[in-house]
Amino acid sequence: MALLEICDLDVHYGAIHALKGVTLSVEAGQIVTLIGGNGAGKTTTLRAISGLLTPSAGQITFDGKRIDGRPPHELVRLGLAHAPEGRGVFANLTVDENLDLGAYTRKDAAGVAADRDKVLRLFPRLRERLLQPAGTLSGGEQQMLAIGRALLARPRLLLLDEPSLGLAPQVVRTIFDIIREINAAGTTILLVEQNAHMALRVAHMGYVLEVGRIVMADRASVLAASDDVRKAYLGGH
Template identity: 70%
Template sequence: MLKLDNISVYYGAIHALKGISVEVKEGEIVTLIGANGAGKSTTLRTISGLLKPRAGQILFEGKNIAGLPAQDIVKMGISQVPEGRRIFANMTVLENLELGAYTRKDSAGIAADLEKVFARFPRLAERRSQIAGTLSGGEQQMLAIGRALMSRPRLLLLDEPSMGLAPLLVKEIFAIIKEINASGTTILLVEQNAHMALSIAHQAYVLETGRITLAGKAADLAQSEAVRKAYLGG
């Protein structure tokens, strides 16, 4: 479904991604793990059109999308849940969700998808008229995921969904990610919590300073001594 082929990205003179190649097959959860500053968020921002690669191709369902405007990439079926949630804090829960569907014109479909989001996240249904900035961190993460789902993505990019959440909420968010995948959405997950990410992913890549150093089945990487030492606390 998605293929990054030898992607290089720069921030000014800084070479952030150094020729990385990643594949995401339809129906899978693929995770990118690595330390802070390894290039994980940069990878997602490049796929979603917020950054332009200086070299390489990004193929989504066979079409090269590298350098396309972000809104066109959303229309093609890729949606991102950004790091730090980035909800619209001064707007209501409902308004945030409606903005997630801004590329769509099918009002009946949008209404149906709103109800699906509220069924998946009952706490958002209870707070639909509440100002989003007053939600708890976990509720804001649910809102950010719900907003991304409103564009009906076939590929969902998740950037650090567990960041800043209590352990119980982390479990809840990961259960929701598995459920979204089971209902037919392919997922590319960037996550500091390597243990949780590897427990739900099919395939995994380890990024270190802009390069992929390991790749394989998530279950195999979870057993790898190098990965355990570096990311799983021994």
């Protein structure tokens, strides 16, 4: 059984039907990406998984347990961490304090210290800025902080919402290299991206979401080669 299984998921925002029967699964150890245009429902899917939204129908199963409708603070303890869209760093708190909050649910001080060290090795820029308010970091550094902070919860599944948003191409490349590194170290990742090109390069599996429906699902390399995807999301060449 896959680590995460979503079956016939429906989400409504009032009268708006945002997700219509989304079904997808994430195998342990993989990077799975969810691509699609603006308003396709990518962020909504992530928020439903992490408990920030309550689905109106369907099931979400994580590690064999039903998790739909459960509040986010319980899910973090189960091993699900979410780096929200727009990064969502705590701007007035220092980088150090942001990282501490990432480990909020953990009680093993030694393990947290070791993981902090790992995160700071992964993102050396953060070490240089430990005592700086997170709001004074550059966009790329804030994204690194958001990912690092989520990693400190020691998740089994990391949900990343548009890590490339608003970043220079050079920085996007760095971030994606690190995403691959995190995955190689054993963390399963569900990656939501508009930058389909980069996302399909690092992912094992891909799903294409269009106005609330999954329209394609395949190995990432197959999707990257598919004419439909190339036309719609990869600039058509």
